[in-house]
Amino acid sequence: NAGVTQTPKFRVLKTGQSMTLLCAQDMNHEYMYWYRQDPGMGLRLIHYSVGEGTTAKGEVPDGYNVSRLKKQNFLLGLESAAPSQTSVYFCASSLSGVGVQFFGPGTRLTVL
Amino acid sequence: KNEVEQSPQNLTAQEGEFITINCSYSVGISALHWLQQHPGGGIVSLFMLSSGKKKHGRLIATINIQEKHSSLHITASHPRDSAVYICAVFWGNQFYFGTGTSLTVIP
Numbered sequence: 001n002a003g004v005t006q007t008p009k010f011r012v013l014k015t016g017q018s019m020t021l022l023c024a025q026d027m028n029h030e031y032m033y034w035y036r037q038d039p040g041m042g043l044r045l046i047h048y049s050v051g052e053g054t055t056a057k058g059e060v061p062d063g064y065n066v067s068r069l070k071k072q073n074f075l076l077g078l079e080s081a082a083p084s085q086t087s088v089y090f091c092a093s094s095l096s097g098v099g100v101q102f103f104g105p106g107t108r109l110t111v112l
Numbered sequence: 113k114n115e116v117e118q119s120p121q122n123l124t125a126q127e128g129e130f131i132t133i134n135c136s137y138s139v140g141i142s143a144l145h146w147l148q149q150h151p152g153g154g155i156v157s158l159f160m161l162s163s164g165k166k167k168h169g170r171l172i173a174t175i176n177i178q179e180k181h182s183s184l185h186i187t188a189s190h191p192r193d194s195a196v197y198i199c200a201v202f203w204g205n206q207f208y209f210g211t212g213t214s215l216t217v218i219p
Contacts, residue, residue, distance in 0.1 A: 042116065042198070042209030058206055059113070090155065098143045098202045103155040 002026055006091050006104035013081045013111045021076040021107050023091030031094045032074040033058075033101065034066060036087040043090065049074055050097070081111045114139045114203040118210035125217050131186040133213045135199030138180065142202045146173050146184050149196040149212065158184075158197075189217045 004025045013019055023032065030051050035043040045058030047066040055066045063085060065077045074093075078085060088108050092101040115138040125131055135144070146158040159166050159173040161182065166173050170189075175182040186193055194217050199210040 040211060042211045043200075043207075044209070045206050048206065056205075059208075088153070092155075097205060098160075100145070100157045100160055101207070102157070106153050106155075 004091055004093055004102050004104040006089075006107050008107060009105065010108050011110070013078075013109065015082060015111060017081050018077070018079050019081065019109075020078075021089055021091075021109075023074045023076070023093075023104055024072055025074075025091075025093040025102070026072060027093060027095075027102065028071070029093035029095055029102070030071075031097055031099075032068065033092045033094075034064070034074065034076045035090045035092065036060065037090060037106075038087050046076065046089075081109075083111045085109065086111045114141065114201055114208040116199055116201055116208050116210040118197075118199050118213050120213060121211070122214045123216070125189050125215070127190060127217055127219050129189050129217075131189050131193075131215065131217075133184045133186075133197050133199075133215070135182045135184070135210055136180055137199075137201045137203075137208075139203055140177070140180070144175055144182050144202070145200040145207070146182075147198040147200060149198060151195065155198070186215075189215075191217045191219050193217050 033048045034046040049068040052071040091104040094101045161175040172185040196212040198212045200207045
């Protein structure tokens with residue numbers, strides 16, 4: 001039972017490059033989330049999903065896209081990376097919207 | 113948006129001390145969570161509260177819905193409690209997070 005996993009753990013991009021972050025959970029959770037964590041700021045919600053095939057915008061969605069083609073996976077895409085997207089990205093999942101969230105280990109992304 | 117404020121931002125304590133971390137929020141909520149972020153970065157959930165008080169080992173969490181305030185207490189603190197403690201409130205259809213309280217417990 002791996003819980004929530006994220007790949008990759010670290011990545012360095014140049015401005016304008018694209019990449020996809022993968023989140024996987026094996027707990028059969030309906031809800032999945034992508035957050036970013038920046039120094040001096042709390043976690044902020046980028047996008048979330050309430051089930052397979054559904055996605056919705058969070059607090060800071062600009063510059064990101066997501067997809068949830070399978071219930072266990074939630075992908076976060078950066079089409080054209082910018083230095084402002086340098087951050088630590090966390091994925092989380094939960095059984096219900098208000099319920100306990102289980103977090104992945106995080107992905108540290110640097111955009112040069 | 114629900115504004116979530118935590119205090120203090122940083123806290124240093126001697127081993128064995130009683131610790132209190134506070135969280136206040138601006139709009140009525142469905143639930144409040146306390147999270148712990150380890151020095152290595154991993155985040156785990158400690159408590160989920162909608163009213164009253166919960167206890168788990170040396171940790172106690174309380175919430176006052178009328179005053180829009182919650183506290184996390186650690187009794188008999190230990191160096192392994194050193195971490196960042198994060199308050200999160202569920203409002204609307206998402207969570208809003210505080211910036212965290214960095215706790216260091218010195219042996």
